[in-house]
Amino acid sequence: MLRLVFEQIALFSLPFILFAGWLLLARRSPLDGAEWKPQWTRLVLAGLFVVVVSLVMTGLTGERHAEGYVPPRYENGRLVPGHFR
Template sequence: MLRLVLQEILLFSLPFLAFAAWLLFARRSPLDHAEWKPQWTRLVLAGLFVVIASLVMTGLTGQRTKDGYEPPRYENGRLVPGHFR
């Protein structure tokens, strides 16, 4: 679970990293607040787009199995606990 969260954080930060690389390439300071201020909205929207696109692609192309979690149920008046197959 932690890996998935860290993966999404990395994907969200890709536009920010690309913009910092562009600033370095353009010989501007990536630490200058004036360079970042007009771009914050675009960078956040681009990061959200990348995260949402990755989640949609994972949902569309993810491996589907019939196995998985079986929820708890009653059989003959007894509670059978949930389990993984």
């Protein structure tokens, strides 16, 4: 679960990293707030778009289990772990 959160944070930050790279290539300072201020909304929307698209694609192409998940249960006094059928 933590890996998924880190992946989504990395995907959200991708437009910001690309914009900073573009500023470096254009020989502008990526540390100057005046360069970022007009683009802030666009970068946030682009980051959210990338995250939503990645979640949708994961949902569409993720592995499916026909029988579903069987939760953990007790049988004859022993704990049987959960599993997919």
